Amino acid sequence: MRPLPLPTPDTAAFFAAIDAGRLTVPRCGACGRFFLYPRAYCPFCTSGQVALEPVSGRGTLESYVVNHRPAPGFEEDAPYVVGVIRLAEGPTLFAGIEGEPAVDGELDAFFEPRGERNVLKFRMRKAAG
Numbered sequence: 001m002r003p004l005p006l007p008t009p010d011t012a013a014f015f016a017a018i019d020a021g022r023l024t025v026p027r028c029g030a031c032g033r034f035f036l037y038p039r040a041y042c043p044f045c046t047s048g049q050v051a052l053e054p055v056s057g058r059g060t061l062e063s064y065v066v067n068h069r070p071a072p073g074f075e076e077d078a079p080y081v082v083g084v085i086r087l088a089e090g091p092t093l094f095a096g097i098e099g100e101p102a103v104d105g106e107l108d109a110f111f112e113p114r115g116e117r118n119v120l121k122f123r124m125r126k127a128a129g
Contacts (some may be wrong), residue, residue: 099124
């Protein structure tokens with residue numbers, strides 16, 4: 001069985017939105033910047049005026065790896081691609097990728113159902129250039 005993320009008090013609302021099929025990212029009410037990972041304060045200006053806001057789900061692939069030696073629970077998926085995605089709104093995150101990966105390629109977020117939960121993944125839209 002594939003493991004799922006274990007929400008913490010700071011990440012519970014972020015993962016609840018994913019489970020509901022929505023991608024939301026923390027944004028600072030003081031400086032206006034989006035950031036990840038979810039936390040109670042802004043990493044840029046240290047303000048506590050933080051709220052989750054919906055984002056586009058579009059991003060750009062910054063880096064990736066094709067994993068041929070999977071972590072426990074992912075053996076049936078190998079080989080699989082994971083990468084660093086820069087969201088259109090600015091922050092980066094690490095996620096699974098479907099399609100032929102290309103650095104600087106564009107991606108769209110989607111949600112893969114796993115039981116009663118969802119996992120955030122990205123699908124390549126088109127190659128850069």
